[in-house]
Amino acid sequence: MRIAxxxxxxxxxxxxxxxxxxxxxxxxxxxxxxxxxxxxLNYQSPEIDSAEQFVWAFSMENGYWKHPPLPSWIMHVLLxxxxxxxxxxxxxxxxxxxxxxxLTWRLGCEFMSARRALIAMALTSLVAYHNVGADSFNxxxxxxxxxxxxxxxxxxxxxxxxxxxxALTGLFAGLAMLVKYVALVPLAGMALYxxxxxxxxxxxxxxxxxxxxxxxxxxLTPHVIWLQATDFLPFRYARSVTExxxxxxxxxxxxAGFLLLQLVRVLPFLAGLWFVLARRAxxxxxxxxxxxxxxxxxxxxxxxxxxxxxxxxxxxxxxxxTALQGRWGTNAFLLSGLLALAxxxxxxxxxxxxxxxxxxxxxxxxxxxxxxxxKTVIADRFERPTRANFPGALLARLSQETWKxxxxxxxxxxxxxxxxxxxxxxxxxxRLAVLIDGHHLKSPxxxxxxxxxxGALILDDTTEDRAGHAQPNPxxxxxxxxxxxxxxxxxxxxxxKFRAGGPDRGVIRWAIITPQPGAVCALx
Numbered sequence: 001m002r003i004a005x006x007x008x009x010x011x012x013x014x015x016x017x018x019x020x021x022x023x024x025x026x027x028x029x030x031x032x033x034x035x036x037x038x039x040x041l042n043y044q045s046p047e048i049d050s051a052e053q054f055v056w057a058f059s060m061e062n063g064y065w066k067h068p069p070l071p072s073w074i075m076h077v078l079l080x081x082x083x084x085x086x087x088x089x090x091x092x093x094x095x096x097x098x099x100x101x102x103l104t105w106r107l108g109c110e111f112m113s114a115r116r117a118l119i120a121m122a123l124t125s126l127v128a129y130h131n132v133g134a135d136s137f138n139x140x141x142x143x144x145x146x147x148x149x150x151x152x153x154x155x156x157x158x159x160x161x162x163x164x165x166x167a168l169t170g171l172f173a174g175l176a177m178l179v180k181y182v183a184l185v186p187l188a189g190m191a192l193y194x195x196x197x198x199x200x201x202x203x204x205x206x207x208x209x210x211x212x213x214x215x216x217x218x219x220l221t222p223h224v225i226w227l228q229a230t231d232f233l234p235f236r237y238a239r240s241v242t243e244x245x246x247x248x249x250x251x252x253x254x255x256a257g258f259l260l261l262q263l264v265r266v267l268p269f270l271a272g273l274w275f276v277l278a279r280r281a282x283x284x285x286x287x288x289x290x291x292x293x294x295x296x297x298x299x300x301x302x303x304x305x306x307x308x309x310x311x312x313x314x315x316x317x318x319x320x321x322t323a324l325q326g327r328w329g330t331n332a333f334l335l336s337g338l339l340a341l342a343x344x345x346x347x348x349x350x351x352x353x354x355x356x357x358x359x360x361x362x363x364x365x366x367x368x369x370x371x372x373x374x375k376t377v378i379a380d381r382f383e384r385p386t387r388a389n390f391p392g393a394l395l396a397r398l399s400q401e402t403w404k405x406x407x408x409x410x411x412x413x414x415x416x417x418x419x420x421x422x423x424x425x426x427x428x429x430x431r432l433a434v435l436i437d438g439h440h441l442k443s444p445x446x447x448x449x450x451x452x453x454x455g456a457l458i459l460d461d462t463t464e465d466r467a468g469h470a471q472p473n474p475x476x477x478x479x480x481x482x483x484x485x486x487x488x489x490x491x492x493x494x495x496x497k498f499r500a501g502g503p504d505r506g507v508i509r510w511a512i513i514t515p516q517p518g519a520v521c522a523l524x
Contacts, residue, residue, distance in 0.1 A: 020114040024105055027122055027360075028098035034368050035131060036094040040087025042372050045392035049138035050089030051422020054079075055434045059445035059524070062226035066237045069223065070178040071142040086392065086426050089137035097134050100144035100334060101125055107152045108338045110159075111298055116348040119276065120337030122360045126272045127333045128265035132367050139180040140330040146176040147186050147331055151305055154190050154212075158197070158301075161204050163211065170212030174219025181234070185316075186331060189308025196304070197297050233441075243323035251321045255314055258324035262310065265329065268367070269336055272359045276352055277344055294342055302342055306335035385463075385494040385506070395420065395508070396427035398489055403457055406485050407514045412521060413450055415479055416459035420508070424459075433523050438475030445524050451479065453522060455515035458483065462507045463493075483511035 046054065056064050057075035064072060078092055101121050108117030125131065134141050150172040157165035176183035194200055194209060227234070245251045294302070310332035317324035341348075375388035403411045414421050414434050421434030435456070436442040450456075460476045480486060491506030515521065 017114045020118050023118055024102055024121070027125070028102055031098050031125060031131075031364065032091060032094045034364060035134070036091035037087060038368050039135060039372055040085075040090035042376055043086055043090070043388040044376075045387055045390040045423050046086055046089050046426055047136040047387050048419055048422075049136035050093070051426070052418040053089065053137050054084065054422040054425040055418050055436060058431070058433050061444060062222050063230065063234065065233050065442050067139050067180060067234055068178045070146075070175060071137065071139050074142065075137065084425050084428065088426075090135065093134050093137040093141045096137075096141045096145050097125075097130050100148040101130065103145065103148035103152050104334050104338060107148075107155060107335075108341070110155065111294055111302070111338070111342055113348065115353060116341055117338065119348060119353060119356045120341040122337075122356050123269060123272045123276065123340070124334065124337035125360060126268040126363055127336060128268060129330045129333060131364060132371055133265065133327075133330065135371070140327060143176060143179045143183055143331055144334065146172055146179055147183060148334055150176055151186065151190065151334075155301060155305075157208055157212070158194070158200055158205065161208060163208065166208035166211045167215050170215030171219060173212065174216035177216070177220055178223060182328070182331065185312045186305075186309045188312060189304055192308060193301055193304040197300060199297055245321045245323055248318070248321065251318045254323045255318055258314065258317065258326065258329070261326045262329045262332070265326075266333060266336065268363055269333070272356075272363060273337075273340055275359045276355045277340075277346065299342070302335065302339050306339040380494060383494045390423065390493055391491050391506070392423035393427045394491060395489075396424050399424055399457055399459070399510070400428070402487075402510060403512060406512050407455060409455060409515050409521070411455075411457055413446065413454045413456045413523065414459065415451070415456050415476065417461060417473075420459045420461055437473060438479055447522060447524050450521070450523050451513055452516050453519040455521075456513045458511040458513070460509040462509055479513065480509065480511040482513065484514045486511035
């Protein structure tokens with residue numbers, strides 16, 4: 001192997017153009033305001049994944065029973081800084097999206113002009129996963145900025161060879177894995193690129209990759225120790241929800257459905273791309289042609305980095321004969337705009353940029369308004385229960401009033417599912433711990449004796465499912481049997497106003513176990 005010296009840093013990076021930076025900031029702030037505040041201030045409750053993060057964020061564990069810990073750590077910090085609210089997870093989710101998009105713009109500046117990369121970034125924001133599908137602060141949305149950061153740093157490290165860039169690549173690769181294990185898929189794409197780019201086959205690059213791997217392993221060590229101590233609890237959960245398919249043909253059918261769904265979710269992006277890039281005879285041609293000139297290795301990088309998440313996910317489904325879930329495509333389209341603009345042999349122009357702003361603003365506003373109105377106003381009109389029109393604030397008020405009617409101590413512990421518990425946290429001024437489904441395995445932050453020393457409000461959602469049956473919960477039944485008081489609330493959750501005999505919705509059983517007299521409340 002030969003030893004290659006690090007390349008010098010560019011004298012004047014194109015990404016430092018102030019006008020373009022201002023547009024990047026404006027588009028990012030606009031998207032957070034539109035989707036984060038627009039939805040957050042109109043929904044009555046968080047989405048279920050966001051409710052789960054509210055519950056888990058009570059304690060910063062090294063892992064949780066379903067997933068790695070980083071999103072819950074972030075939510076823990078956000079709750080400490082801003083307090084709980086329905087709007088918080090919506091704003092946080094969109095902040096993750098725009099940070100990821102801004103990082104892809106920064107990466108695009110390595111291949112093309114800052115304005116052309118900005119057009120690519122703006123068009124990429126139209127992918128449904130980056131707007132309509134980003135209504136939850138969950139592991140999918142939180143993964144995107146860490147994936148984008150790892151990809152950018154990996155590219156810079158392979159070009160400049162600086163040790164700190166390799167170390168940062170490893171840091172963000174490790175953090176991405178602490179968000180969700182599926183981060184291994186885009187990271188495998190980076191490793192694949194390293195293998196096929198022969199210009200990286202020298203000692204310095206291999207040493208840099210080893211450094212990145214060592215840093216990532218160091219970041220993951222506490223979580224790996226936790227995995228071993230819990231008998232790999234998240235992997236057992238993943239196996240329990242994985243749907244195995246009966247043969248290759250069933251896997252191929254699942255793949256076809258998965259790819260069709262991904263096509264539907266990129267249709268807004270494709271429509272925007274056509275609107276911006278379709279040639280029109282009346283378009284004035286720029287005086288100076290500014291086409292991106294990609295080196296072969298840069299073209300290879302873009303193709304591999306852009307396509308590997310989707311291709312590798314599809315291969316996992318087919319070869320593993322596993323049903324592919326639509327949301328597994330969330331992290332597959334971050335570089336869609338960059339790849340399209342890098343391959344499109346037409347110079348960018350002020351007119352192209354104006355068209356981009358027009359289509360992006362119109363489509364984003366229409367999609368946001370459509371989603372908000374359909375889940376609130378229209379859902380209420382047609383008596384359809386959604387997460388958005390669930391009366392979370394009323395549930396929290398009834399909980400506090402009922403608790404205060406039976407004990408003078410503050411409410412600190414709730415026993416419920418993540419949906420009801422998350423709604424209480426979102427609408428309560430004080431900090432609440434939730435014993436999820438009554439199972440301490442899911443809630444290690446609650447001591448076994450905490451129900452007795454702290455008392456507990458027990459909530460059981462007995463709303464009938466589509467088959468007309470309420471889902472039983474034996475653990476909650478055991479606790480309710482020893483309660484000091486109990487009752488039922490019927491919440492006004494899209495209840496039928498005009499039809500007699502319809503199913504009751506928002507039927508909540510409640511029970512209270514009062515604290516032991518003189519006991520010191522210690523949750524953990």
